[in-house]
Amino acid sequence: MTVLVLYATVEGHSRKIAEYAAAYLEKRGQGVVVGDVREPGFAVPGRFDGVLLCAPVHMGRYPASLAQFIIDWKTALAEVPTALVSVTLAIHSGNAEDRAEAEGYPAQLEKKTGFHIPKVHHAAGALKYLEYDFFKRMLMRQIASKEGAPVDTSKDYEFTDWTALDAFLQEFADDISLAARA
Numbered sequence: 524m525t526v527l528v529l530y531a532t533v534e535g536h537s538r539k540i541a542e543y544a545a546a547y548l549e550k551r552g553q554g555v556v557v558g559d560v561r562e563p564g565f566a567v568p569g570r571f572d573g574v575l576l577c578a579p580v581h582m583g584r585y586p587a588s589l590a591q592f593i594i595d596w597k598t599a600l601a602e603v604p605t606a607l608v609s610v611t612l613a614i615h616s617g618n619a620e621d622r623a624e625a626e627g628y629p630a631q632l633e634k635k636t637g638f639h640i641p642k643v644h645h646a647a648g649a650l651k652y653l654e655y656d657f658f659k660r661m662l663m664r665q666i667a668s669k670e671g672a673p674v675d676t677s678k679d680y681e682f683t684d685w686t687a688l689d690a691f692l693q694e695f696a697d698d699i700s701l702a703a704r705a
């Protein structure tokens with residue numbers, strides 16, 4: 524069985540998650556192809572037994588490339604287990620309203636694409652203060668302060684719960700095995 528893991532990313536954290544997911548699935552005996560959703564090449568859904576999409580939310584939305592990919596491939600995606608790892612900062616917030624907002628992003632994506640994503644994992648992302656330009660650093664510091672995240676901009680922070688991601692990936696791998704047997 525071969526799984527397609529595609530990512531969209533702005534600052535690299537969703538790619539890191541996708542690569543982690545690929546390594547996890549490979550260790551459990553799956554063939555895996557990893558790629559950027561903007562340049563899938565031959566890595567398109569119809570050839571795979573499952574598809575995992577990993578993408579961040581920036582300014583309230585996923586990258587346009589993710590939505591376009593889903594629109595283009597939704598018929599093929601509907602035929603195999605398909606899952607999304609939604610990467611946000613808000614899911615890590617101490618504020619319940621922020622977390623609810625993060626939980627609502629996949630529904631917005633579904634509305635935009637007309638595709639129901641059967642399985643979603645919400646992963647907390649990263650704050651990369653050292654990589655941001657001045658304005659982005661100030662913006663993210665402000666958002667972090669509102670959400671109870673660190674505001675010391677002399678360091679980067681990563682909030683992803685890798686153990687929770689493992690559990691999700693195991694469920695996803697089980698879905699693929701079950702679908703292949705059906």
Ligand SMILES: Cc1cc2nc3c(=O)[nH]c(=O)nc-3n(C[C@H](O)[C@H](O)[C@H](O)COP(=O)(O)O)c2cc1C
Nearest residue numbers: 533534535536537579581582583611612613648649
């Ligand atoms: C300019 C900017 C805007 C962001 N907007 C949001 C947002 O609206 N909601 C949210 O939960 N996280 C937001 N984030 C946090 C990102 O989702 C988080 O940093 C994630 O790890 C980025 O993933 P990437 O490295 O794959 O791009 C934002 C980050 C940046 C830098």
